Amino acid sequence: MSLREFFASRFHPKLLTVLSEGYRLSDLRADSVAGLTVAIVALPLAMALAVASGADPATGLLTAIVAGFLISALGGSRVQVGGPTGAFIPVIYAIIASHGYDGLVIATLMAGAILVVAGLLKVGTLMKYLPQPLITGFTAGIAVIIFASQLKDLLGLQVEDVPADFLPKLAVLYDHIGSFNGWALGLALACVLLIVGLRRLAPSAPGFLVAVVAASAAVTVFGLPVETIGSRFGGVPSTLPAPSLPALDLARCIALLPAALTIAFLAGIESLLSAVVADGMTGRRHRSNTELIGQGIANGASALFGGLPATGAIARTATNIRAGGRTPVAGMLHAGFLLAFVLLASDLASYVPLPALAGLLVVVAWNMSEHGHFRRTLRSAPRGDKLVLLLTFGLTVFVDLTLAIEVGMVVAAFSFMYRMAGMVEVSAGVQLIEDDNGEETNSDADAAQREQLPPGVEVYQIRGPLFFGAANRVDQLLDQLFTRPRVFILRMRLVPLVDASGVHSLATLAERCKRQGIVLVISGLQPQPLAVARRMGLSERPGELHFAPDFPAALRLAATLSGDDLVRDIAGV
Structure with a gap:
């Protein structure tokens, strides 16, 4: 097999499949409506995720534009929409705190290369073996971290440096509770209530955008004493930066390798989970290894533009499907609409109050927590699954995300072996699952x-x-x-x-x-x-x-x- 054949056997974007089947005007109309709908959802979310990660809001928009376009164009799913996500918040925050923003760019570039190699080695087919309690505990733990990261802006606290770790963060915030701003908390709670209310009364309304626009108008008209994007960051640039390669040296790359592996792992897991959710909603099947390669290229490109790590976003992908998106063109158009906002209306971002973005992320954290599934697993699942759930959750919140996954997998494996020891019968020709149409297994x-x-x-x-x-x-x-x-x-x-x-x-x-x-x-x-x-x-x-x-x-x-x-x-x- 030639190198070209080897690469083609593992990398075949769904966009090529769509184009080979024929792309009609009706498909373009449907994808355009879906792309605009997702862009409306992604606009405030991308800025909020960047701010929560310790970056400026412009990098969130940049990531959604560059990585979002490439994830759809080169990925293995017809309807996947990518960009910055909540899972990266604690990782990005910790990397910036330890290695600076240029360290994050290098780690993201390395993570992109790792994902491409993982896809070529067909690692995507192995990620489906992660047990559900581990995934639930992990995502619930990240939800708690996201909520904790928003306490500063929710309460309007005046804190210069907030630690990345959970308990030290709470301690520092408690020490500065005297700077509490009631206007900030009230504005954030109002945004949460507005988003929740719109979801119940008008599910098709873009709740995130409506809440942010309403909060921005209230702050501007009434002169509420809260921080805005303009007061903290000076606004959002109306142009995209030119791509550039960061300065690389071997010693620093080795130091950043654990961070790069964590980014690659999170990007791979979340993108494939999102693709599986999309498959369940559409009845189609994604190409897992193509998805990993596409994610790798997108993260590498995001790093070259100075952006954040990115992955497939479950909420935005689901929004795309519900809005009628049919092909990867919808995700590509979503990036195009975001680019149009940056080029034509970026000045408006300066008026967005930070407590409003914090309220938005509180809703994201609640949705991400999988509280219903968490409770059911804790109440009804076998004891081994409960242990995996609680260990993964606790380690994610209090220790380290990568360690949480490693320990969760080990405990899940030992729990399985313990349960199977008294139940598995060893006999020739017996398989774990066998369809009922083979001569060897039927009478x-x-x-x-x-x-x-x-x-x-x-x-x-x-x-x-x-x-x-x-x-x-x-x-x-x-x-x-x-x-x-x-x-x-x-x-x-x-x-x-x-x-x-x-x-x-x-x-x-x-x-x-x-x-x-x-x-x-x-x-x-x-x-x-x-x-x-x-x-x-x-x-x-x-x-x-x-x-x-x-x-x-x-x-x-x-x-x-x-x-x-x-x-x-x-x-x-």
């Missing part, structure tokens, strides 16, 4: 029964424990079907145990079936999987998801649901 009766299944009903079987290391394969079951059935029966009588990730994968499968008009019937659930599924909120929904005690009962139910006489004959009804 003659099962094979004959499957041959009689008429069109409209499909049957697959899961064998063995459905845990975090195997749960991702459930998502692939629908992709293995040549035709879309009316009823999809998933036999689980040979599944002795599921964990939180297994239940999450079943819930994802149920949601995908719902979007495609397929009724999912799960049959033969043993006591432990059934109990965990119900405690985790996976319950029957008539016409969408059904539980059957065994396979014959599932066939009878399928006969009723499909209305097929052949199915009734086989089921004996």
Whole structure:
């Protein structure tokens, strides 16, 4: 294989696929509306994330423009939208505090190279093995850090240098509580209430932008004594800087390598998580290794322009999908609209009050916390999953993000081995998950029964424990079907145990079936999987998801649901 073939086998952007299929005027109209909608959401968010990270708001806009354009143009998802995200706030803040802003630029450039190499080595296919409790604990921990980082502007405190670490930060803020500004807190709370109210009363309204504009108007008209972007940063430039290569030397690169690895890890994880969410909403599949390479190139370009690290943003990607975005062009246009704001209306940014941006990030932190899933896992998941959740959360908040992931993975692995020790039977030819169409795993009766299944009903079987290391394969079951059935029966009588990730994968499968008009019937659930599924909120929904005690009962139910006489004959009804 030549070098060109090697690269092409791992890097094939979705934009090329879209263009090869034919890009129509109707696609451009839909993408333009979606791109403008996402830009309206991203405009205040990009500035707020930059300020929270210890940078100026212009770098947030710059990152959203440069990296946002390239993530969509070169990524492996049709609808992914990228830019600065909340997950990077504690990392960026710590790097700037320790190595200066030029150190952040070098670390981001190195992280981009690491991501490109990771994509070429197909590391993207390995990231799906992260267990769900670890991801939940990690994101909830970052949400707490984001909230703590906003306390200074929420309370209007006059503090010059705020430490990056959680507990020292709280101590310094407490020491300066005497400079509390009630106007700042009131303005921030008003923004939070306005955003939440608009989401309930007018979900399609751009709540973030409306809140920031309203707060800016209030501060300007009434002369409220709060800090603004103009008073702290002097405004936002109306031009983009020229790209330049930072000064590199071996000693400094070695010193910044841990920071670069952390940025690369976060960018890879969050971008692939966002792509998976997008797949669930659209029914399509992303290219994980192409996504990593695209993220790497985008981060390298952002660094050359002096921008921040960037990754796929779940909130902006979901907004793009809900607004009708069809192709990567929507994300590229979102960057174009942000560029137009910088070139034509950047002076308006000077009036934005910093407490308003803090209020915006409080909402972001709350949404990012996954509080509902956190509570369900803590209340209902097996003890090993609870331990992984709490350890990852605690280490993320109080120690270090990278260490939290490392310890969480080790504990998850040991927890799995402990649970499997008394349940796994070693025998030749047994696989963790096997679809029910192979001669090696079926009895003659099962094979004959499957041959009689008429069109409209499909049957697959899961064998063995459905845990975090195997749960991702459930998502692939629908992709293995040549035709879309009316009823999809998933036999689980040979599944002795599921964990939180297994239940999450079943819930994802149920949601995908719902979007495609397929009724999912799960049959033969043993006591432990059934109990965990119900405690985790996976319950029957008539016409969408059904539980059957065994396979014959599932066939009878399928006969009723499909209305097929052949199915009734086989089921004996």
